[in-house]
Amino acid sequence: MKLHTQLLNDVTAFIWHEADLLDHKCYQAWLDLWTDNGLYIVPADLDATDYESTLNLALDDSAMRRMRVARLESGESVSAKATMNTLRMLSRVRVLEAGDDLVVVRCAQTLNEMRHGALVTYPADVEYHLRPGEQGFRIERKVVKLLHADSFLRTVSFIF
Amino acid sequence: MSELIKLENISLRAADMVEEGRVHKALYSDPEIFEEELDKVFNNSWVFIGHESEVPDVGSFKTAFVGRQPVILSRDRKKNLHVLLNRCRHRGATVCEGRKGKTKSFSCPYHGWGYALDGELRSLPKPEEYDGVIDKSELPLQRLRSETYAGLVFATFNDAIEPLEDFLGGAKKWINLFMKQGGGYPLKVLGEHRFSFPGNWKIQLENTTDAYHFPIIHKSFISSLDEQAADIFDFLDGEGFVEDLGNGHSVMVMIPELTDLEENLDEPIPDRFQALADELAAEGRSDDEIRRLVRAVHGTGFNLNLFPNVSCSMAFFRVMRPVSASETEIQHVALGGEGAPAPFNRKRMRLHEHFQGPMGFGTPDDGEAWERVQKGSMAGPDGWILVNRGLNNLHRSPDGNVAGAVCSETGMRAAYRQYKAVMAAGEEK
Ligand code: FES
Ligand SMILES: [Fe+2]
Numbered sequence: 171m172k173l174h175t176q177l178l179n180d181v182t183a184f185i186w187h188e189a190d191l192l193d194h195k196c197y198q199a200w201l202d203l204w205t206d207n208g209l210y211i212v213p214a215d216l217d218a219t220d221y222e223s224t225l226n227l228a229l230d231d232s233a234m235r236r237m238r239v240a241r242l243e244s245g246e247s248v249s250a251k252a253t254m255n256t257l258r259m260l261s262r263v264r265v266l267e268a269g270d271d272l273v274v275v276r277c278a279q280t281l282n283e284m285r286h287g288a289l290v291t292y293p294a295d296v297e298y299h300l301r302p303g304e305q306g307f308r309i310e311r312k313v314v315k316l317l318h319a320d321s322f323l324r325t326v327s328f329i330f
Numbered sequence: 331m332s333e334l335i336k337l338e339n340i341s342l343r344a345a346d347m348v349e350e351g352r353v354h355k356a357l358y359s360d361p362e363i364f365e366e367e368l369d370k371v372f373n374n375s376w377v378f379i380g381h382e383s384e385v386p387d388v389g390s391f392k393t394a395f396v397g398r399q400p401v402i403l404s405r406d407r408k409k410n411l412h413v414l415l416n417r418c419r420h421r422g423a424t425v426c427e428g429r430k431g432k433t434k435s436f437s438c439p440y441h442g443w444g445y446a447l448d449g450e451l452r453s454l455p456k457p458e459e460y461d462g463v464i465d466k467s468e469l470p471l472q473r474l475r476s477e478t479y480a481g482l483v484f485a486t487f488n489d490a491i492e493p494l495e496d497f498l499g500g501a502k503k504w505i506n507l508f509m510k511q512g513g514g515y516p517l518k519v520l521g522e523h524r525f526s527f528p529g530n531w532k533i534q535l536e537n538t539t540d541a542y543h544f545p546i547i548h549k550s551f552i553s554s555l556d557e558q559a560a561d562i563f564d565f566l567d568g569e570g571f572v573e574d575l576g577n578g579h580s581v582m583v584m585i586p587e588l589t590d591l592e593e594n595l596d597e598p599i600p601d602r603f604q605a606l607a608d609e610l611a612a613e614g615r616s617d618d619e620i621r622r623l624v625r626a627v628h629g630t631g632f633n634l635n636l637f638p639n640v641s642c643s644m645a646f647f648r649v650m651r652p653v654s655a656s657e658t659e660i661q662h663v664a665l666g667g668e669g670a671p672a673p674f675n676r677k678r679m680r681l682h683e684h685f686q687g688p689m690g691f692g693t694p695d696d697g698e699a700w701e702r703v704q705k706g707s708m709a710g711p712d713g714w715i716l717v718n719r720g721l722n723n724l725h726r727s728p729d730g731n732v733a734g735a736v737c738s739e740t741g742m743r744a745a746y747r748q749y750k751a752v753m754a755a756g757e758e759k
Contacts, residue, residue, distance in 0.1 A: 212689060214523060223672065225521025225664045225679045227689040234684075237554045241691055246550035249698035286701065320429065322526040322659050325694035 174268055181275045182263045184307045185298060189258050189279075192329050197239040200329070201232075205301055205308045210235055212314045212330055227319065227326075242327065249327040254284045256328050260296070272310070273300045279314070281330060290324050293317045345754035348746045351718030355707040358530035358715075364655035370752050371638050372397030376477075376484040376497050378640035378649060379403050379413055383481065383518040383668060384430060389447060392430040395651050396485060401474065402426045402436070403483060406447040413485035414449045415472040425471065436471070449473050480505050481517060482640075500575035500731060504634045508642040510591040513626035513674060514619065515667030519647075520679055523662040523687025527697045529704035531639075531652040532749075534660060537696060538633045538641040538648055539572060539582045539741025541565065542719065547699050551691040554684075558600050570631075570736030572720075573727045578637025578748025580741030584644075585631025595621045603627060609673040623674045626667075628681065635741055637748050646682060656704055662686040662693070717742040 191200045204210075210230040211221050218224040230238055242250045258281040267274035274297070281292045299311035314330040316323070344363045347354035357363060377396045380403050384392045391404040393416060400416040402425075416424045418438040425436040425445060435452065436445040444453040449471035454460070476485040477494035479502065484494050495502065509517050527534075537543070545552065545566060552560050565584040572582045583589060595618070599607045603624045610620045629645025641648040647663040664682040666675035685692035707713070720738025727733040734740035 214521060214687070222676060225523070226683055227523065227687055229680070229683055237691070241550040241554060244550050244553060246553060247691075247695055248547060249694035250550070252698055286705075320524075322524045323688040325525055325527070325688045325697035327694045327698075 174265060177265055177268055177273065178263060181265060181273060181298070181300060181307070184300065185260055185263070185275065185277060185296075188309075189260050193256050193258055195242075197243060197329070201235060201239060203307075203309050204232060204235065205310050206232055208232065208235075208309050209311050210309075210329075211312065212316065212319075214319055216315055216319050221313075227316075227323075238329065242329070247327060249325060252285055253327045256284075257282045266297075271301060273302060273307070274298070275300060279330075283328065285324075292323075292330070294330065296330075345750050348750040348753075350743065350747075351721055352714040352716050353532075353746055355713045355715055357532060358704060358707040359655050361655050364530075364652070366753065367652065368397045370755065371749065372652065373399075373487045374491070375488070375638055375752065376486050376491070376494055377638065378636065378647075379476065379483045379485050381481050381517070381519050381647065381663070382411070382478065382483060383516070385411065387432065389432045389434055390430070391426060391433060391436075391447075393426060393428065396474070396487065397652065400424060401485065402471075404436075404447045404449075410448070411476060411478065411483060412448050413474040413476040413483070414445075415474065417472070418443055419451065419469040419471065420454075445471050480509050497577055498579070498636070499577055500729060501577075501579040501581070501634060501636055503729075504575070504581045504632065505642065507590055507632075508630055508634060511626045511629050511645060511665065512667035513591075513623040513670055515670040518666055518668035518670075520664045520666045520675060520682075522664060523682075523690075523693075524659070525662075525688040525693070525697070526653070526657060526659045527700050528656055529658060529700045530655055530707075531650055531658045532745075533700045533703050534648075534650050534658055535635070535638065535745055536717070536739075536742045537700065538643050539580050539635045539745070540739070541570065541572075541582055541584055542737040542739075543696075543699065544584075547695045548692050550695065551685060554691055556602055559602055566737050568736065571727070571733050572736060572738050572740040573729070573731045573733040574740055574744040575731060576744075578745045579635060580744040581632050581634045582736065582741055583632040584736055588628070588631030591626045591630060592622075595625060597621075597625070599624055603677075606673055606677050610671055613671060613673070615671060623671065627674060627677050629665075635745065637745050645678065646686060717746065 188203055212227040214227050215224055221229055241247050258279055260277050260279045262278040264276050266276055276297045279294045279296045283290045295315040297313045300307040301310050344366055347357050379394045380392050385403055385405045388405055388407055391402055394401050402414045402416050404412050416426055418425050420441055420443050423438055423440045425438045442455045446452050451466045451469045474485040475489055479494055479498055552563055569586050570583045574580050607620050607624055634642040639650050646665055649661040651659045653659055664679055666678045687693055717739040720734035724732055724734050
C-alpha cells in the first residue's frame with residue numbers, strides 16, 4: 171500500500187490548525203476556513219447518511235455557522251460564558267479519497283471540556299471533505315460523529 | 331442564628347415541604363425524598379412512554395423508563411400496544427436493548443428464553459428440566475397497564491388508578507390543539523435529542539411552565555432571529571396566560587395567535603418561511619395547503635405540562651426521567667407530519683436543531699440555569715424556592731380554571747399541588 175505522506179502531512183497540518191483555532195476561540199478565523207456551501211454536521215443518528223432529512227444535533231450552513239459563532243461571542247449566552255476551555259487532540263488521520271478537487275479525510279478526536287470544575291470528555295470520529303485550492307484547503311463538510319451521540323450528552327456551548 | 335430550622339434535625343416529610351407559593355429546597359437534593367418520589371409519583375401515576383408513531387408496525391419496539399425501571403413499548407401481531415417490564419423472568423437480564431427497532435420476538439441473550447411481542451413466554455432451551463417445575467403461561471414479561479390518548483402512550487404500575495382520560499381531564503382539549511401541528515397530516519416523531527443535567531427532575535418540571543425566564547436566559551437565541559420572529563418571542567407583555575388544568579397539569583399560552591393552527595389561515599406568510607412556501611409551491615402544492623403547512627411549521631404557541639414527566643412544548647415533546655436526586659435525563663422529541671411534504675418536515679427539524687437539544691441555541695442556557703439552581707440549593711441550612719409569582723393577579727379562565735398572567739408561576743403551583751397530594755397519600759397527618 172502506497173501512502174501519500176505529503177498529502178497526509180498537508181491535511182494533518184490543516185486540521186491541527188483548525189483544532190487550534192477552535193480551542194483558542196478564534197471563531198472568525200475559523201469561519202474563513204469554509205467554502206460557501208460548507209456544512210458543519212454533528213449527527214444525532216450515527217447511521218444517517220442523508221443529514222438534511224434527519225434530525226441532527228447540529229447541521230450548520232454558512233448562515234447558521236455565523237449565528238452560532240455570534241451567539242458564542244456575544245456575551246449573551248450564560249452557558250458559553252461558563253465553558254472555560256476546551257482542549258482537543260486529533261490523531262489517527264487517514265486519507266480516504268485523494269482527488270484533485272476533493273480530499274476526504276477521517277481522524278479520531280478527543281475533546282476535553284472544563285465546566286463548573288468538572289472535566290467532560292467527548293471522543294469522536296471526524297470526517298472532513300476538503301477542497302484543495304491555491305490558498306490551501308477549504309472545508310466543504312465536517313461530520314463529527316460523537317461516540318455517545320446516541321446516549322445522553324451534556325449541553326454543549328462550544329464548537330466541536 | 332438559631333432561628334433557622336436545622337433540617338438535619340427534623341424528620342423530612344416531602345409533602346410538608348410544599349406550601350402554596352413556596353417549596354423547600356431539600357426537595358431538590360434529598361436522596362430519601364427521591365426514593366419516595368420514585369415510589370409515589372413514578373411507580374404510581376400515569377407516566378408518558380412514547381408516541382404511537384414511534385412503533386408504527388407489527389414488531390416495532392422502543393425502550394423507555396418508568397422512573398428507574400426499564401420498559402419496552404411494543405406492537406404485537408394484532409397491532410396492539412404493550413408496555414412490558416424489560417426483565418427476563420428467568421434470572422432477570424434485560425431482553426431488549428437499543429433505543430428502538432423491529433423484531434419478531436424478544437429473546438433473552440443469557441439462556442435464550444423467548445418472549446412474544448405481547449410478552450408471553452413462548453420457548454426456552456432444554457425444557458425437560460422444567461417439567462412440573464414451571465408453567466410458561468405464568469412467566470410472561472410483566473405487563474404494565476397502558477392506555478393511549480391522541481397517540482400519546484402512557485403506562486402505570488397502579489391498576490387501581492383512574493382511567494387515563496380522567497387523569498388528563500382538562501388537558502385533553504390542549505392535547506387535541508397540539509396535534510394540529512402536522513399541518514393536516516398525523517403527527518409523527520422525526521427524531522430526538524438526548525441530554526442530561528446534574529440537577530433534580532422538578533427543576534425541569536418547573537421550567538416548561540416558566541415564561542419569565544425566556545427573554546433573560548434565551549437572549550442569545552432571540553438575537554439570532556429576524557425582527558418578525560424576535561417579536562413573536564417577545565410575549566411577556568402580551569395576552570398570554572397560564573391555566574391550572576387540574577391533576578398537576580397546566581398550560582402556558584405564550585403566543586395566543588398560535589393556539590389553534592387551523593385558524594387564521596389567510597395571514598400573510600412570514601418572511602422567514604417564504605423560502606419554505608416557495609419550495610412547497612415548486613412541488614405543486616396548492617395555495618391552501620401551503621398556508622396550512624406554513625402556519626403549522628413553527629408549532630403551537632403554548633406549552634402543555636403533563637404531570638409528571640412529559641410536556642407538549644410548542645413544537646416538540648419534552649420527556650424527562652429522574653436518575654437520582656441530582657441527575658435528570660431529558661429527551662427533546664422532534665415532531666413532523668406523517669406523509670407531509672419533505673420540505674415541511676425538513677424545516678421542522680432545522681427549527682428544532684436551532685433551539686433544542688444539547689447543541690441548540692436555547693437548551694444549553696436552560697441547562698446552565700438548572701445546574702445553578704441545583705448548586706444553589708446546597709447553600710445554607712435552610713431555604714425556600716419561591717413559586718408565588720402572580721398570586722396577586724389570578725382569574726377564572728373561560729373553562730372555569732384558576733389562571734394567571736403568562737409569566738406567573740401558576741403552572742408550577744399546579745404541579746406542586748399534585749406532587750403534594752401524591753406524596754402525602756397513605757400517610758397520617
Ligand atoms: S436470564 Fe433470561 S434466559 Fe436466563
Ligand atoms: Fe428555556
